Amino acid sequence: MGRSPCCCHDAGVKKGPWTEEEDRALVEHIKKQGGHVGSWRSLPRAAGLNRCGKSCRLRWTNYLRPDIKRGNFSDDEERLIIRLHAALGNKWSTIATHLDGRTDNEIKNYWNTHIKKKLLRMGIDPATHQRLPPDLLVDGGALASPLLSPPGALQPLLSAVASLGSLDTTLRQFQLLQHLLNAINSNSDVTAGLMANLAATNAMANPTSNFANFQEQMNMLAHANYQPDYLRDVPSFAGQDMAQEQNCNTDPVLRSSAEPIDQCCNVAALVPETYPQEVPFAVDWPVQDFADLEPLELPNLCSMESDLDPFWKDILESSFRP
DNA sequence: AACGCGCCCAACCGCACATAC
DNA sequence: TGTATGTGCGGTTGGGCGCGT
Incomplete structure (x- = not known):
């Protein structure tokens, strides 16, 4: 089934922006037809327009239709x-x-x-709605905007933190995180995308958080490609x-x-405000007492999100809720 | 004021599918 | 059943506009 020749290729058919006169002629013609267009190909001649039928259809459906919300x-x-x-x-x-x-x-x-x-x-891949892995945030790949590219000095640290799940001592995990956070503190151009991937660590600074919570946060870092909360029950394409x-x-x-x-896909169910918060965590962490460790001075990452409007703040925050 | 740059969006392009004959 | 025609759709383009220098 081949592609049919389009009248748009005819010589003399006008292209480009529509004038008010053309808009009026198109609207008047469709009104006369009682809102029924019939054949778009024959419409331009009937309406006295030197336009391709396809161009008329596009103009009507995308701009002139009376029920369009601007x-x-x-x-x-x-x-x-x-x-x-x-x-x-x-x-x-x-x-x-x-x-x-x-x-x-x-x-x-x-x-x-x-x-x-x-x-x-926010560190979310808009194509897949999955969290961008650290290497994509770092290496300046196609998905990484300049805003998402941290300074080169952070790259080995990010990689190290991403592989925390394979390390065998909790102390080293803490040290790595501390190095990383110090590095962030010293680089003002570290961006929101990086913030998103690291915001999970902020929960550790909360004195009320228990070890299980910390364990979950660490797992989030180790599995940076997990799905944001706002999509938890959305069937993914x-x-x-x-x-x-x-x-x-x-x-x-x-x-x-x-x-x-x-x-x-139950799209109607996508609208509700609350979503299940169950997140499977794959890594088992050794249970240790952290009482002997030096307290970490962690940056208040949340304060850096204060510029976000409430909707986006909600999405970002919910993305890291364990 | 002039210029360059980046962003936005209306419009275009071309493929795929549906339908008529 | 095969072909021609009509329409829908997603990707892309480029002109206009605002902003910074």
């Missing part, structure tokens, strides 16, 4: 987009069906220009739920239903 995205919309994206991936048109008045193009643009950057700054997603896409019954995605 303006900034709300926190709720942002939150919903993130969760839907975690479940569906780049299915912008499907995501758009769950946000009243928002177009797929608008959501896609908003994702690429705002949300993606915020997630990266990138992980083990891929099979479910594929079943959804290939199941003719689900595909033809009015709300196939809701039925398959």
Whole structure:
């Protein structure tokens, strides 16, 4: 089934930004048809427009349609987009069906220009919604923005901390962490992404935290690629739920239903505010008494998040809740 | 005031799928 | 059943704009 030639390639067909006159002609024509377009290919001639039908359709669906909501995205919309994206991936048109008045193009643009950057700054890979591993944060790879790249001096320390699970003495683990945190203190350009990966250690400074809690925090560091809390019960398109997603896409019954995605991935359930906090931890730590150790002076990492708005602060904080 | 730079978003491109014949 | 046509969709582009120097 080959691709059909498009009228957009015809010589003389106008491209580029739409003028007010063109907008008016398109809207008037569709109004005359009672809101029914019929054939987009034949529309330009009927409406007196020197435009490709495809261009008219795009202009109408993304800009001129009367039910389009303009303006900034709300926190709720942002939150919903993130969760839907975690479940569906780049299915912008499907995501758009769950946000009243928002177009797929608008959501896609908003994702690429705002949300993606915020997630990266938080140390979360926007493509997979998994925490970025330290080596990706460090080596300046494709996923690591300049903001996420700590100074070179930190690289061996980050690697060492990432492998804490294999070390055999708790004291060495503490020492490594202390070196790392000291290094962070001496480098003002260490960024939010790094902060995100290290914020778990902040819990150790809390006098009320017990050893089990510390053990969990250390495991978080050793398994930096764990899933953020805000996605804990979101079926992931990138992980083990891929099979479910594929079943959804290939199941003719689900595909033809009015709300196939809701039925398959339970998107409606993505909205609730609270999520299960169960996190499996794989590493067994030796139980020791820490009374003899010098107290650590830990930076108050949370204070560095004070610039975040409440929604993002909530996501960041919940990501490290054991 | 002029210039350069980076960001944002409307619009375009081209592939895939659906449908008609 | 095969082909032509129409539409949907995700990725990409580039012009406009704001901001810093």
